[in-house]
Amino acid sequence: xxxxxxxxxxxxxxxxxxxxxxxxxxxxxxxxxxxxxxxxxxxxxxxxxxxxxxxxxxxxxxxxxxxxxxxxxxxxxxxxxxxxxxxxxxxxxxxxxxxxxxxxxxxxxx
Amino acid sequence: xxxxxxxxxxxxxxxxxxxxxxxxxxxxxxxxxxxxxxxxxxxxxxxxxxxxxxxxxxxxxxxxxxxxxxxxxxxxxxxxxxxxxxxxxxxxxxxxxxxxxxxxxxxxxxxxx
Numbered sequence: 001x002x003x004x005x006x007x008x009x010x011x012x013x014x015x016x017x018x019x020x021x022x023x024x025x026x027x028x029x030x031x032x033x034x035x036x037x038x039x040x041x042x043x044x045x046x047x048x049x050x051x052x053x054x055x056x057x058x059x060x061x062x063x064x065x066x067x068x069x070x071x072x073x074x075x076x077x078x079x080x081x082x083x084x085x086x087x088x089x090x091x092x093x094x095x096x097x098x099x100x101x102x103x104x105x106x107x108x109x110x
Numbered sequence: 111x112x113x114x115x116x117x118x119x120x121x122x123x124x125x126x127x128x129x130x131x132x133x134x135x136x137x138x139x140x141x142x143x144x145x146x147x148x149x150x151x152x153x154x155x156x157x158x159x160x161x162x163x164x165x166x167x168x169x170x171x172x173x174x175x176x177x178x179x180x181x182x183x184x185x186x187x188x189x190x191x192x193x194x195x196x197x198x199x200x201x202x203x204x205x206x207x208x209x210x211x212x213x214x215x216x217x218x219x220x221x222x223x
Contacts, residue, residue, distance in 0.1 A: 043214035043217050046214075097155045098143075098155060103150075103151070
């Protein structure tokens with residue numbers, strides 16, 4: 001069964017908008033939460049990651065918010081650009097293994 | 111600095127055949143993980159190799175096996191292929207300390223006819 005639930009499946013925003021992707025988990029053994037970006041025909045590329053003792057992390061235009069008590073975390077893409085159009089995956093690590101969400105396809109319209 | 115490299119990029123096989131996929135980890139990495147990504151889905155963990163041994167395994171049958179060589183490169187073998195094995199097979203490398211991120215290659219697209 002899916003250990004990490006990701007939503008929405010897809011979303012469309014205008015250039016400059018802020019797409020928000022949400023993920024939820026149940027396994028409290030997860031100790032590391034990365035986000036990956038994947039373009040068609042390419043492998044996932046690590047974007048940003050967070051540990052459960054931190055509530056927010058920013059790297060460039062990407063921000064992760066983490067709510068440990070709710071077992072939820074989200075990715076915000078600030079000032080989104082057409083080049084950000086891709087599929088985004090949240091993931092969670094338990095004992096070396098990564099469990100991925102089903103992915104969110106983000107389209108940024110110019 | 112070479113990233114994770116995988117070969118071949120594409121492969122077509124028929125049901126019942128066997129296949130071997132190859133992966134060279136990013137320079138400095140000693141751990142290799144394999145994932146299967148079906149179309150429109152997130153990657154699913156197959157197994158991880160460290161110090162030439164399988165360290166952890168996901169929910170995949172014994173038809174899926176692997177190997178890691180002394181130079182840290184790795185192979186994924188799949189026997190008795192069936193249509194459901196059609197997917198993108200991804201290799202990810204990391205440092206073996208367990209607290210380091212995994213970096214992915216671009217995968218091998220396997221199609222079963």
